[in-house]
Amino acid sequence: MSSEMARYMEMTVESRAAWEEAKRYLPGGDSRNSIFWDPYPIFVESASGARVVDADGVERLDFIGTMTTLILGHSPLAVTEAVGRQLERGVVYNAPNRHQVRLARLLCQRIPSFELVRFTNSGTEATLNTIRAARAFTGRSLIAKAEGGYHGSHDTVSVSVRVDPSKAGERQRPDARPATEGLAEGVLDSVVVLPFNETEAAREILEQHKEQLAAVIVEPMLGSVGMLPATREFLLMLRDFTAENGSVLIFDEVISFRIAPGGAQEYYEITPDMTSLGKIIGGGFAVGAFGGRHDIMGLYDPTSGPRVAHAGTFNANPATMLAGAVTLEQLTPEVYRRLAEVTERLRHGLREAGQELEVPVQVTGIGSLFGIHFLDGELVGYRDIAKADSAFRHQVFLGLLNEGILMAPNLVGAVSTEIGEAEVDAFVGAFRRVLRRMA
Ligand SMILES: Cc1ncc(COP(=O)(O)O)c(C=O)c1O
Structure with a gap:
């Protein structure tokens, strides 16, 4: 078992128990396969603004907002x-x-x-x-x-x-x-x-x-x-x-x-x-x-x-x-401008972290949407994205969860109006630590 996985399982004892119970009634323990991840997902107890709190009381910054839905964050x-x-x-x-x-x-x-x-x-x-x-x-x-x-x-x-x-x-x-x-x-x-x-x-x-x-x-x-x-x-x-x-x-x-x-x-x-x-x-x-x-x-x-x-x-x-x-x-034009600016800071920070640690990182997306790809070469279509090493990506995903960052398992994300420079910098710092551990 990888160290990120081991750490994740240590931090999510209550989520695991909730998931074991869920599996008795729901195939795989949920009603959305798109948000399942190995070994089991966290159960969220509450959410507010840019933050979600899981069953173990761990707080994370939400950089996906229910698959890009929550543009104003949780419970505006x-x-x-x-x-x-x-x-x-x-x-x-x-x-x-x-x-x-x-x-x-x-x-x-x-x-x-x-x-x-x-x-x-x-x-x-x-x-x-x-x-x-x-x-x-x-x-x-x-x-x-x-x-x-x-x-x-x-x-x-x-x-x-x-x-x-x-x-x-x-x-x-x-x-x-x-x-x-x-x-x-x-x-x-x-x-x-x-x-x-x-x-x-x-x-x-x-x-x-x-x-x-x-x-x-x-x-x-x-x-x-x-x-x-x-x-x-x-x-x-x-x-x-x-x-x-x-x-x-x-x-x-x-x-x-x-x-x-x-x-x-x-x-x-x-x-x-x-x-x-x-x-x-x-x-x-x-x-x-x-x-x-x-x-x-x-x-x-x-x-x-x-x-x-x-x-x-x-x-x-x-x-x-x-x-x-x-x-x-x-959602006024000024809000869209600000969302794009904050997300651009994130894209830039993630790319820079990749360069520093000599990991090929490309960050795609427009406006408040972004995707992280550990790939060299031009990303034209689906086949280019599909070349990614999914095992490596999964370790990064778990690493980010361990560092208090929630994204989609394939590392696509969305920035809400509740996210500012401080949250972006926290994400970039977490990303850098995860890449360093993976090196
Ligand atoms: C582009 C696109 N179309 C359609 C859908 C389906 O929407 P829903 O999950 O609300 O059925 C999704 C969901 O992620 C989507 O991303």
Whole structure:
């Protein structure tokens, strides 16, 4: 057993006991495989601002904020007070509520491509609906997605996410690979996989399938697999190709929306037809949204159809809508500027630590999002990120936990407004100590 692992297990006796108990009722002890790590995760007892406290009373700085959701940190007063007042007026209604309209208005004002929007309870439902709408609108079925792109857990997008490159065909012509067992027959034939950021190779693949192509769905920055931004050239090619071909360009901005007031589409100055959102727009509550062109979103209108079905008991519930609206109202251009500045200090500090200790460290990301990669060479697409030594990365992850820093296990992270220079410097100091121990 490595010394980081041994130290982790010494520090997390109560979490381990909680996890052993959890396993009696829940497969693997939880309901989210994406936050499991070896040997077992910490159990969090409380959280406030930038800090979480685990079952053993250990406090850590939260540099992931529930997979990039908590842009204002844990329990911001503006959100908890507003939601507290709302809960006294009822939790959910069998009727629309005004908070939904407030959040919809905010999103449509911020995102030029949003002529109309609908809410869901997760990013998964949001991408599902962008795809269903695109199929209904075009009358075609084939979907193109990028290798390494994560768009939630429904069948169509559970293809070629964290693939093993040695089993996934050539870099420039990736095979469609299942991301899970249990997919319906034919799913792999309904998806064509593009190499992320390989503009010419991707265009050729699209050209070959253009007659069947309903939509291209893409994260403007590969998020959960490593915070790797797309090149503008790649996204522009997708925009031009889909426009010419009459297929729908979908930006999945469930993560990337937080890089600018109008999301990555504002940052890149590229307007998709449809967009899926989630995470920050619910202010910490379960949420998703999809929106875009009037003629596509109109398929959902019950007064003239609807042509596309859409229900959901908890869709647009008042607490979530209010929390989301209050959160977005806090996010002024000055706040985005400050988030980017603090995160740039972190990126710089981590790179410098790598140089000092002669460990190849690359830090990717835009705005308040970042990913740490122990790799030499240019990081173009998923296959470059996948070259990383995952055992080394895991030791660093455990080392950071031991030093009081919480990130995602693959070392992607997010900076909240509760994090300032002091927290960033604490992270960089911890990172340096961990690398020194690993040397
Ligand atoms: C880009 C992207 N799309 C979709 C999803 C799915 O969202 P949810 O977990 O809310 O279903 C995620 C979740 O991490 C995501 O990162």
